[in-house]
Amino acid sequence: MPPQDPLYDPAPDSRDEGTDAPRPRKLRPAVVLSVIAVIAVVASLVFFLRPGDGGNAAAPAGTAPTSEAALPPAPEVTYYQQPGPPAGSPLEPVEPLQVSVSNDQVGTSLTKGLVGISLEATDLADPMLSGDNASLVKLFKEADQPVLRFGGNAVDRRFFWTSTNEAVPSTGYKGDKAHPVRAVGPADLARLNTLLEAADATVSLTVDLGHYDPERAADMAKHAAEIFGPRLLSFTVGNEPNGFGANGVRPGGYSTGQYVEELKAYAVAMNAVAPNVPISGPGAYDRKWWQPFIDADIPQKKILSFHNYPLHSCDGGDPKSSPTIANVMTPLMHQRADDYQQAALEVAKAAGLETWLPETGIAACPGSNETSRTHASALWTADYALNAAQLGITRIGFHSSMLTCKGGPPMSAICSGGAYLKPDGTFTGRANFFGISMVAEMEGGKFLNLDSKGGGLMYSYALRNGDGSTSVVLVNQNDPEKAAQTEVTLTLPERALTGTMTQLAGPSYAAEDSTVIDGAKSEPVPLAERATVEGFAYGSRQQTFKLTAGTVTVLNFKH
Structure with a gap:
């Protein structure tokens, strides 16, 4: 193998511590399951939230109301298929992750x-x-x-x-x-x-x-x-x-x-x-x-x-x-x-x-x-x-x-x-x-305050985007060779009418030339073409799903 070159000259011994229009693209076969119709229980021509789904929180001006209100029937969706742990993995359990996103802004932006x-x-x-x-x-x-x-x-x-x-x-x-x-x-x-x-x-x-x-x-x-x-x-x-x-x-x-x-x-x-x-x-x-x-x-x-x-x-x-x-x-x-x-x-x-x-x-x-x-x-x-x-x-x-x-x-x-x-x-x-x-490839927006508990080696971020949607990013740094999927309970600031995802994944920490996004060595699938997070609860603030270890997942919820 040829000799390795430094990225730059040897430094001193120590360092101080310390919406663009989406590009057209077909959904990748590795990304999704077959199309599954979400069954909406419709008593008449309207759909009402059940008591206890958290739909009574106040919403800021310009967003969908969070009180019990009529919604159209749930649309048909395609669920995202994320990779599971490698075969034979020990599947060490990970403490469930609970994330609650506020409408309050941190004061900084992703631009x-x-x-x-x-x-x-x-x-x-x-x-x-x-x-x-x-x-x-x-x-x-x-x-x-x-x-x-x-x-x-x-x-x-x-x-x-x-x-x-x-x-x-x-x-x-x-x-x-x-x-x-x-x-x-x-x-x-x-x-x-x-x-x-x-x-x-x-x-x-x-x-x-x-x-x-x-x-x-x-x-x-x-x-x-x-x-x-x-x-x-x-x-x-x-x-x-x-x-x-x-x-x-x-x-x-x-x-x-x-x-x-x-x-x-x-x-x-x-x-x-x-x-x-x-x-x-x-x-x-x-x-x-x-x-x-x-x-x-x-x-x-x-x-x-x-x-x-x-x-x-x-x-x-x-x-x-x-x-x-x-x-x-x-x-x-x-x-x-x-x-x-x-x-x-x-x-x-x-x-x-x-x-x-x-x-x-x-x-x-x-x-x-x-x-x-x-x-x-x-x-x-x-x-x-x-x-x-x-x-x-x-x-x-x-x-x-x-x-x-x-x-x-x-x-x-x-x-x-x-x-x-x-x-x-x-x-x-x-x-x-x-x-x-x-x-x-994220939409860009203003960071929102959130409370996060559990999840092992995971980091959570949330943003309010210019179109009023909410993005949540979950960086799951748990060992993909050992850790079981993490149960995630996510509470959003408003009811979600759509919930899509894109995900970076890889088989192990040490794997080289094996990192993929949505199953391919390319950028994320355009937002308009992304599949729905499995387990998505239409019209609810609370979403429950699992995430594979060794992933970066960007979720987008429209309200």
């Missing part, structure tokens, strides 16, 4: 463009980033209006911007066969723009701070603003400047004071030629760098950005932070991310800044580890993105690569076919990409 792909700045020179690349267009459409962020360790080491076709300087830029030095110019940005337009994506750029040159950065900003227009969301000055002193980008050390002074020079020069483009920063993985950026007197300071890789102990020195499946599938992993993200949100909110997480992933470690390419990474990705959005983070970029699936970075959400270092430009998504797709 289109939440989840995106982070790439190295040198990838801007890759001719495969084009609207002519059908496979990339398809993938990014499945990520539904993603942000493509360009930065990574490459930007301060081996990225050279030139609008005049200069040669890359012979000193100061260092690469290797897998990570070469690249020159990037306006033609590369114009080619990328064809991809953004074809896939309905946006872009966020990072300028080189490793080689101090505010004028060159301003020249890049000027061309980018002209070429991308409103699709350009932000600039960041440097990538992870907190590591410059330790990793040799700036020999002799690099302080927050030096960073702020250089940041000011860059921001002023860039703002003079691209005055409408926000500055985000510091793009660091050390929280001590957040406040200096916030306090910096620079124009267009709109976004606090930070990086986070929850599992950072690459040498195993901290067993709880080592990249193992046992660590990924644990409540500590969820809580660690939650705590770190809340810390960033707190300081950003106090300063009136938006909060982005433009570079993240399970582990900061190069090469393969237990979590690479696994179904566990899909379960983690979906929960991580949803929890971050519910807390208030508005952009998340999962760090990825344009290299090949064989031999390329194993944690990349996307990869190309072809022999090692010879990508053929046909891109596919790995397991963690399907986790991204599940979140991206």
Whole structure:
């Protein structure tokens, strides 16, 4: 097997803890059972709720009344067929899950463009980033209006911007066969723009701070603003400047004071030629760098950005932070991310800044580890993105690569076919990409408060969508090889007239290339074509059903 390449250069030893119209599609055979008519008991031409079904709660203006009221007969539906536990599984029981969703809003939203792909700045020179690349267009459409962020360790080491076709300087830029030095110019940005337009994506750029040159950065900003227009969301000055002193980008050390002074020079020069483009920063993985950026007197300071890789102990020195499946599938992993993200949100909110997480992933470690390419990474990705959005983070970029699936970075959400270092430009998504797709394909809406009890290793989210429907997401991280199906009792804020579902599933935590959505390696079935959750109770607030372990299930209820 070809050698594995790191997703990016080895980092310091530790990281800080912490309705689009539906696309037409036929229902997949693996998804549904044969059509079963739901028998409606009709005493006359109207249908009345039975006492005790919870139908007397008050409803907000604009929603269906929840008092006993006439309903038409129940329509015919097709039930969703989810996979069961693997044959021979021990079927360890899981405590039943009880979820009660309120009409009260959390105060945060799930918006289109939440989840995106982070790439190295040198990838801007890759001719495969084009609207002519059908496979990339398809993938990014499945990520539904993603942000493509360009930065990574490459930007301060081996990225050279030139609008005049200069040669890359012979000193100061260092690469290797897998990570070469690249020159990037306006033609590369114009080619990328064809991809953004074809896939309905946006872009966020990072300028080189490793080689101090505010004028060159301003020249890049000027061309980018002209070429991308409103699709350009932000600039960041440097990538992870907190590591410059330790990793040799700036020999002799690099302080927050030096960073702020250089940041000011860059921001002023860039703002003079691209005055409408926000500055985000510091793009660091050390929280001590957040406040200096916030306090910096620079124009267009709109976004606090930070990086986070929850599992950072690459040498195993901290067993709880080592990249193992046992660590990924644990409540500590969820809580660690939650705590770190809340810390960033707190300081950003106090300063009136938006909060982005433009570079993240399970582990900061190069090469393969237990979590690479696994179904566990899909379960983690979906929960991580949803929890971050519910807390208030508005952009998340999962760090990825344009290299090949064989031999390329194993944690990349996307990869190309072809022999090692010879990508053929046909891109596919790995397991963690399907986790991204599940979140991206949601309708978007405002998070609702809920009470959740039981369910073992499960996480619950609820949203009120723009059309008045309610979405409920249940991330079932119980072991798909061992755990029995979980009995779920869900109480909705209003009576449900329809209840459909889509589901990500896989046979085991460690399974590679086996994650599917609705039985196929593709995006979720369009909302209008989804099958009904088995056991759906027409006209009732309370829904009872079972969920297979190792799944992410998105339920949508119309009232």
